[in-house]
Amino acid sequence: MLAWRFLDTGEGDAYWNMGLDEAILMLRSEDIVPATLRVYTWNPSAVSIGYFQSLEQEVDLDACKALGVDVVRRITGGGAVYHERDGELTYSLIVSEEELRAKRFFDDIQGSYKVICEALVLGLRKLGVNAEFKPVNDIIVNGRKISGNAQTRRRGVILQHGTILLRTDIPTMFKVLKVSKEKVSDKAIKAVEDRVTTIYREVSSNITLGDIKDALRGGFSEYFNVDIRASTPTQAELDLALEYRKRFASWSWIAKR
Amino acid sequence: MIHLQLRSEYKVKGGKLIKVTLEVENDVIKKALIAGDFFLYPEDAIEHIERSLVGASLNSSDLEYIVAKAVKESGAQLLGFSINDIAEALKLASQSKV
Numbered sequence: 301m302l303a304w305r306f307l308d309t310g311e312g313d314a315y316w317n318m319g320l321d322e323a324i325l326m327l328r329s330e331d332i333v334p335a336t337l338r339v340y341t342w343n344p345s346a347v348s349i350g351y352f353q354s355l356e357q358e359v360d361l362d363a364c365k366a367l368g369v370d371v372v373r374r375i376t377g378g379g380a381v382y383h384e385r386d387g388e389l390t391y392s393l394i395v396s397e398e399e400l401r402a403k404r405f406f407d408d409i410q411g412s413y414k415v416i417c418e419a420l421v422l423g424l425r426k427l428g429v430n431a432e433f434k435p436v437n438d439i440i441v442n443g444r445k446i447s448g449n450a451q452t453r454r455r456g457v458i459l460q461h462g463t464i465l466l467r468t469d470i471p472t473m474f475k476v477l478k479v480s481k482e483k484v485s486d487k488a489i490k491a492v493e494d495r496v497t498t499i500y501r502e503v504s505s506n507i508t509l510g511d512i513k514d515a516l517r518g519g520f521s522e523y524f525n526v527d528i529r530a531s532t533p534t535q536a537e538l539d540l541a542l543e544y545r546k547r548f549a550s551w552s553w554i555a556k557r
Numbered sequence: 558m559i560h561l562q563l564r565s566e567y568k569v570k571g572g573k574l575i576k577v578t579l580e581v582e583n584d585v586i587k588k589a590l591i592a593g594d595f596f597l598y599p600e601d602a603i604e605h606i607e608r609s610l611v612g613a614s615l616n617s618s619d620l621e622y623i624v625a626k627a628v629k630e631s632g633a634q635l636l637g638f639s640i641n642d643i644a645e646a647l648k649l650a651s652q653s654k655v
Contacts, residue, residue, distance in 0.1 A: 350593075350594050351600045352591070352592055352593055352594070352595060352597065352600070352603055353592050353593065353594060354576065354578070354590065354592040357576055357592060375600065376596075376600075377594070377595055377596035377597060377600065377636075378594055378595075378596065379594035380594070408634075409596075409598060409634055409636055410636060413636075435571075436571065436572075436573070436596070436636055436637040437596070437637070450596070451596070451598075452598070452600060453598055453599070557590065557592055
């Protein structure tokens, strides 16, 4: 049984974080690195927008600048996310369709979201979170979203990344994202609190990042029945990530749409 | 020459939001942006779909056909929305003209 890798790359800025995800994806597609589960956090805090989103429609750039929040466009679709420093854990899974299907059968793209999210669900349940997958790309707890996920593909290899919320900073989120035309009222904050939940709220604020990392790794390993070994990025991955970082940080990419 | 920018927001059943912006001159589409929080594979197919709308008449009943053709040509797979949803969002934008 071929082992998968576990990379805990700690905190990084938005451009590096996205650069390394893409670097692993490209090198997996050339069969240079094995299937990989990566975990990371964001420093400084950042907004990421989906590939198809319009920067000006989704992000308040002045507010981001004033608050020192970076802005990055992802190579994956989906919605805009505020990644608060230490407020969430991000994971990425890079795996070929073929090797994923050999572990857990799925029919189509939606099916691949389902199997990867079910591994996450198993991990979250290890923490005592009553999580479930909600198509298209969410994980919810008692109807409230705790995790959003997004995929892209290159030459038969899937990159799925997503966030797991530890806590929320809804006032800042409202400042940096153009979430609605309504004013940032108490009512609007309450509405988000009704739709979103966090690890701290569902379990306890004593849960550490390390606990969540262990739980995810355990969940993926068990669900896909594969050994996931702790490792570090290769030099080729680090070099390529630096190269991609430049593109992610470029205005032409960020403001592409 | 009458130049207009038309916009729409269309909520797809299931939660995704399509935001269309059309640059229009004399009822002919000059530029189209189909933005939103949906998923489309491969991602760059969206640019092909947007380009395919350029030159089409705003009031054309063929907008859905044009989108369907472009989706097919680019081998795109949609997730979280459908060709019909794009067509509805385009129709809504075209109707935003006063």
